[in-house]
Amino acid sequence: MTAILLRGNSPVFAGDLTQMGHVFFPGEAFAVWVPGSSPSPAGAVEWQVDLTATPDPVSGCASAATRPWRVEVTARGPCGERRAEGGLLQDAAESPRTFEHRLRRLAKGLLIDALAPLAGFRPKWGILTGVRPTKLVHQMLDEGEPDPVTRLTGEYRLAPEKAELLTGVARLQRPFLGRDPRAVSLYIGIPFCPSICSFCSFSIYPINQYRGQVSPFLQALGREMAIIGEAIRALGLRVESIYFGGGTPTSPRDDDFAHMLRMAEEHLLKGQAPAEYTMEGGRPETFNRAKLDAMAAAGVNRVSVNPQTTVQATLMHLGRIHTVEKFYRAYELVRAHPAGFTVNTDIIIGLPGEGPAEVHHTLADMRRLAPDNLTVHTLAVKRGSRIHGEGEAGQVLRALTPAEAEALVQDAAETARAMGQRPYYLYRQKFMVGALENVGYALPGKESVYNIQMMEERQTVIGLGGGATSKWFKPLGQNRGWLLKAPANPNDPQTYVERVEELARRKVAHLRLLYGE
Ligand code: SF4
16 A cells, blocks of 8 residues: 555646655655556545646636646545635746646645645745755846745745745855856865765765875876876966865875875966855864865865764764764864865764754864854755665654754854854755755855855856866856756776876867867
């Protein structure tokens, strides 16, 4: 027996029913049925949702240019039944695709209206389930929408605080976007870490087991940097930001690390003065003074030291091999360095075994340490992570109630506010605790340019190294343009080494197409 069944009368609703299933029944098995699916599950169900959209036969006021539609949702659960309905006019002049979008938007809103009272939970993000909700507000602002908050709370069913947050972030980002059509960002992926965290879904290689692959990988990376750097100079592009991520780019030995930075300087950044140069040294145990000196010499001006939590028991449970003390020492080392790095720290809400007390402990530490940027993630349990593989996903996702998760997200926002920081970038993922969000906070003037450009996708990002993705953006003026996501570089260091020349040449061909010679 399927305990939860969501049915629609058209295949166009299959994805929306699935998304709403994940929002209202996180971590639980549910079935979606639309015409063309395998037979509708038979037998008793605990929850059943029926969505129907039909041309309205009774309305007599339609002109030839419009056609009225009726959308109805009936939800039945253990606590009763709810119905929600609405209508819209199909304009003969609009494209079928535009109408379908409007129809699905209305249907998703009605699904929320019917399900929320029964589930005792109204999703704060309403019908928005995409990774980059700020893009919607940018689109509204581009089109001259004077009041995105009202549209977000009405049509998109966002809670007022999320609509305000989203609009505030988008407005803060506006001056960063579309400033220079020849500006690009660089991302360099280093696919090694000291150990693999249980929530990690990336293809990452524990550095001690893959020691023999580090030198060939770095050599190949140098080759890719040389090819891409030459194209950047030939095309007259300006590197606005450069970001070393991964993995943990600070995990190679000191001499390899310094060599890697020299290669970037020599090949990629010759003649460039990026506004921002970030080192995502995610793991505190990989920091030392020699590495920080190498960063300072190379022009790195932003460093991430990420504890995720400052609760020792959780760190051990996650498979991170550093202690909380080690994080404190690494943080102080970075802070005290004469280069005056901008410092970011990442934390995660919803880690296995953590409740409000543990999160408050970490937040109190953050407040005491006062980084320039605080990035607050809500745990996403993705396929590929050990948590998912061991079948703990549902248990972890349900450990905090949506209300508890939301309260903790608000507490984190309050911590950032108390440190003088503002939210400046935001994204969401599938399968997140409480279906919430990840938010980057920054002191005014300390916002990460790379994070904004990477998230809003209005600038080309050239990805080099292991697992790196490139995004090609062709600016067409007035914040318009087209975007193409290129296939990622291979994660596996050996495959990367074998294919680096071909991959780099392909990227150069794309760059030539975009920017001409
Ligand atoms: S430090 Fe980051 S990249 Fe490395 S294993 Fe942990 S989560 Fe994954």
